[in-house]
Amino acid sequence: MTTVLEVDRLTKHFTFRRGWFGGEGAVRAVDGVTFALDQGETLALVGESGCGKSTVARLVLRLTDPTSGTIRLRGEDVTRMAGEELRRARRNVQLVFQDPFASLNPRMTARQIVAEPLINYGAVAEPAFGRRIETLFDCVGLARHQWDRFPHEFSGGQRQRLGIARALALNPAVLVADEPVAALDVSIQAQILNLMADLKRDLGLAYLFISHDLSVVEFISTTVAVMYLGTIVEIASRDAFFGNPRHPYARALLDSVPVTHPSRRGRRALLQGEIPSASALPSGCRFRTRCPMATAICAEQPPPLEEKARGHRVACHHVERKTSAAAVQ
Amino acid sequence: MQQPVLSVERLNVSVQTADGWCPIVSDLSIEVAASETLCLVGESGCGKSLTALAIMRLLPRGARIDSGRILLGGADLAALDEPALRDRRGRDLAMIFQEPMTSLNPVMTIGEQITEGVQRHERVSSAAARTRALELFNRVRIPDPQRRLAAYPHQLSGGMRQRVMIAMALACRPKLLLADEPTTALDVTIQAQILEMMAELRAEIGTAVVFITHDLGVVAEIADRVAVLYAGKIVEQTDVVSLFDNSCHPYTRGLMRSIPRLSRQAGGAVVDRLTEIKGMVPAPTAVPTGCAFSPRCASATEQCAVEPFAEPLAPSHLVACWHPETAGLAAIPGGAR
Ligand SMILES: Nc1ncnc2c1ncn2[C@@H]1O[C@H](COP(=O)(O)OP(=O)(O)OP(=O)(O)O)[C@@H](O)[C@H]1O
Ligand SMILES: Nc1ncnc2c1ncn2[C@@H]1O[C@H](COP(=O)(O)OP(=O)(O)OP(=O)(O)O)[C@@H](O)[C@H]1O
Numbered sequence: 001m002t003t004v005l006e007v008d009r010l011t012k013h014f015t016f017r018r019g020w021f022g023g024e025g026a027v028r029a030v031d032g033v034t035f036a037l038d039q040g041e042t043l044a045l046v047g048e049s050g051c052g053k054s055t056v057a058r059l060v061l062r063l064t065d066p067t068s069g070t071i072r073l074r075g076e077d078v079t080r081m082a083g084e085e086l087r088r089a090r091r092n093v094q095l096v097f098q099d100p101f102a103s104l105n106p107r108m109t110a111r112q113i114v115a116e117p118l119i120n121y122g123a124v125a126e127p128a129f130g131r132r133i134e135t136l137f138d139c140v141g142l143a144r145h146q147w148d149r150f151p152h153e154f155s156g157g158q159r160q161r162l163g164i165a166r167a168l169a170l171n172p173a174v175l176v177a178d179e180p181v182a183a184l185d186v187s188i189q190a191q192i193l194n195l196m197a198d199l200k201r202d203l204g205l206a207y208l209f210i211s212h213d214l215s216v217v218e219f220i221s222t223t224v225a226v227m228y229l230g231t232i233v234e235i236a237s238r239d240a241f242f243g244n245p246r247h248p249y250a251r252a253l254l255d256s257v258p259v260t261h262p263s264r265r266g267r268r269a270l271l272q273g274e275i276p277s278a279s280a281l282p283s284g285c286r287f288r289t290r291c292p293m294a295t296a297i298c299a300e301q302p303p304p305l306e307e308k309a310r311g312h313r314v315a316c317h318h319v320e321r322k323t324s325a326a327a328v329q
Numbered sequence: 330m331q332q333p334v335l336s337v338e339r340l341n342v343s344v345q346t347a348d349g350w351c352p353i354v355s356d357l358s359i360e361v362a363a364s365e366t367l368c369l370v371g372e373s374g375c376g377k378s379l380t381a382l383a384i385m386r387l388l389p390r391g392a393r394i395d396s397g398r399i400l401l402g403g404a405d406l407a408a409l410d411e412p413a414l415r416d417r418r419g420r421d422l423a424m425i426f427q428e429p430m431t432s433l434n435p436v437m438t439i440g441e442q443i444t445e446g447v448q449r450h451e452r453v454s455s456a457a458a459r460t461r462a463l464e465l466f467n468r469v470r471i472p473d474p475q476r477r478l479a480a481y482p483h484q485l486s487g488g489m490r491q492r493v494m495i496a497m498a499l500a501c502r503p504k505l506l507l508a509d510e511p512t513t514a515l516d517v518t519i520q521a522q523i524l525e526m527m528a529e530l531r532a533e534i535g536t537a538v539v540f541i542t543h544d545l546g547v548v549a550e551i552a553d554r555v556a557v558l559y560a561g562k563i564v565e566q567t568d569v570v571s572l573f574d575n576s577c578h579p580y581t582r583g584l585m586r587s588i589p590r591l592s593r594q595a596g597g598a599v600v601d602r603l604t605e606i607k608g609m610v611p612a613p614t615a616v617p618t619g620c621a622f623s624p625r626c627a628s629a630t631e632q633c634a635v636e637p638f639a640e641p642l643a644p645s646h647l648v649a650c651w652h653p654e655t656a657g658l659a660a661i662p663g664g665a666r
């Protein structure tokens with residue numbers, strides 16, 4: 001399989017002043033994130049509000065510069081690219097927004113919106129141009145009579161289809177989707193999720209899919225990465241993750257998902273406490289202030305992200321390696 | 330059911346549009362008993378918040394109650410004047426909003442806001458009101474409550490603010506609590522804490538709760554009974570177990586099938602495709618005549634050009650549909666016609 005996106009020890013710190021005389025503080029929004037995304041794969045980034053998911057997306061799209069680390073797109077290091085070179089590289093990674101309405105120019109018709117990137121990049125000339133537009137609208141299921149409408153004449157779901165058509169216009173290798181269904185009605189979410197699954201299969205895309213909804217993530221992903229306060233605490237294939245989540249935070253996250261039937265209500269081991277601020281991180285393991293398993297070492301040393309079973313990496317002092325656990329028994 | 334605390338009878342609410350008043354909520358009738366939680370579920374824009382605001386008599390400009398009765402403790406709130414309503418809000422009924430920042434005063438400390446709320450309805454000293462506030466903070470598990478009372482709203486996290494809202498809403502032990510998507514803006518781990526806490530407090534205080542949400546998972550966690558809204562009308566209303574086991578309205582059934590579920594909860598493998606409800610949610614100004622769901626409904630017939638009315642298919646299971654899917658009901662005593 002070809003790796004289309006590789007991110008290595010990616011870091012983004014935002015600095016701010018603490019009051020008038022307080023000196024500089026820093027928000028470690030993304031703090032050493034490493035992952036690889038293969039063609040045909042969907043890597044889901046999950047985690048609670050403020051853990052750095054959107055910042056990873058913005059870094060990958062090169063909308064913001066990393067503090068350190070590297071980003072490779074189809075093998076090419078794009079971390080420090082600028083100008084024309086960056087513009088060319090950017091064709092390969094496109095964004096699907098959470099709020100389709102805010103992301104579409106209200107004064108352009110659907111057709112103009114989809115055509116814009118093609119024109120900007122001089123990507124397709126007539127007569128193929130018209131066919132390309134038609135294919136894109138077909139792909140996302142928008143009918144011909146809708147091409148000349150303006151964004152406000154579309155429903156939320158249709159606007160998201162339009163946003164996806166525009167993102168696909170330049171044949172990107174990677175689609176970054178930041179909460180693409182969170183703003184949609186429940187009865188419309190399934191339509192868009194099915195569409196995204198179909199497109200990935202038919203066009204051989206790769207998705208970096210950001211969501212806080214674990215049920216959605218299980219449906220769409222092939223790999224899951226759980227973030228907590230700027231770092232990945234667990235990364236594994238979908239089935240390994242949902243079958244056997246290892247990190248205490250990942251387990252708590254799954255336990256917090258509302259039940260699917262009233263008969264399954266009951267007391268669960270709920271997490272206590274609030275998420276610490278990204279500008280005042282706890283020492284050692286960042287999860288220790290809420291972790292039911294924390295011990296002294298957790299306050300002293302940050303746990304490294306280690307392989308605990310094949311392809312299943314976890315950052316926790318108290319999660320045993322599978323092999324060593326078997327050896328003890 | 331016991332004597333209801335709240336009973337809403339044929340409530341109609343409309344909003345002002347460029348083309349005049351447009352009906353949003355149509356003939357909505359619900360009842361909630363003490364210690365009971367009724368969930369109102371429906372898509373965005375179907376009129377959930379307006380229903381709650383109408384019950385509070387806090388409708389914004391450009392929205393009005395056209396008709397209907399809102400009976401709470403023997404009085405019809407729809408017929409009361411503003412001074413009488415002000416006296417009842419906070420004491421008899423209270424509301425929690427989705428975004429607590431909009432309903433907290435940014436320039437007053439949390440403590441001042443709670444004590445003021447208590448003193449508006451009860452003749453107690455500030456010291457006693459403050460003690461009450463502290464008690465409440467402990468109850469909603471706000472850590473370090475003394476310090477939190479002196480904080481301003483922006484100094485608290487979203488989850489903490491929502492706890493403060495709940496504490497304020499419950500300060501005078503209201504008979505009725507309206508909760509409008511109180512956990513939608515929160516993370517799942519915090520949502521789980523808040524839902525658990527609300528269930529405990531409801532049992533303890535005996536408050537009747539109307540809980541608005543669009544999340545069927547939250548419904549499964551917290552509801553006793555559920556009313557499903559589509560385009561401003563209740564299409565199905567029943568107890569929570571029947572809703573999940575024997576829903577009959579094509580929209581409810583479609584909704585149940587379309588949401589992804591965790592395999593570890595649902596049991597079985599992850600599905601390859603989700604079952605879609607085709608089409609889109611109608612705009613309030615363009616609701617189809619007859620059954621509003623008919624353009625999206627696989628069971629629609631000519632008869633559906635006439636609006637269906639709510640009928641009981643089983644004791645306290647109301648469905649507004651000409652062709653309900655009742656297969657699951659036949660097994661229930663008194664079920665199906
Ligand atoms: N431009 C910025 N300047 C300063 N801090 C920022 C900036 N952008 C993000 N942050 C901070 O970085 C952290 C990560 O933010 P980010 O938006 O990536 O989180 P997220 O995981 O996408 O959250 P959400 O689920 O709420 O969208 C947060 O603490 C946020 O406040
Ligand atoms: N003050 C107002 N003036 C005009 N129209 C309004 C007003 N308030 C609400 N509406 C309209 O009334 C309809 C119902 O609104 P409401 O806020 O009750 O929806 P909702 O079911 O709570 O949706 P959501 O799930 O998005 O919160 C919407 O179409 C909305 O645009």
Ligand code: SF4
Pocket residue numbers: 247248249285286287288289291292293294295298303315316317318319
């Ligand atoms: S390292 Fe310690 S505090 Fe961190 S998750 Fe593991 S047990 Fe909990």
Ligand code: SF4
Pocket residue numbers: 578579580620621622623624626627628629630633637649650651652653
């Ligand atoms: S009344 Fe007809 S259109 Fe409406 S939900 Fe029932 S079968 Fe479908």
Ligand SMILES: [Mg+2]
Pocket residue numbers: 053054055
């Ligand atoms: Mg984000």
Ligand SMILES: [Mg+2]
Pocket residue numbers: 377378379509
């Ligand atoms: Mg609302």
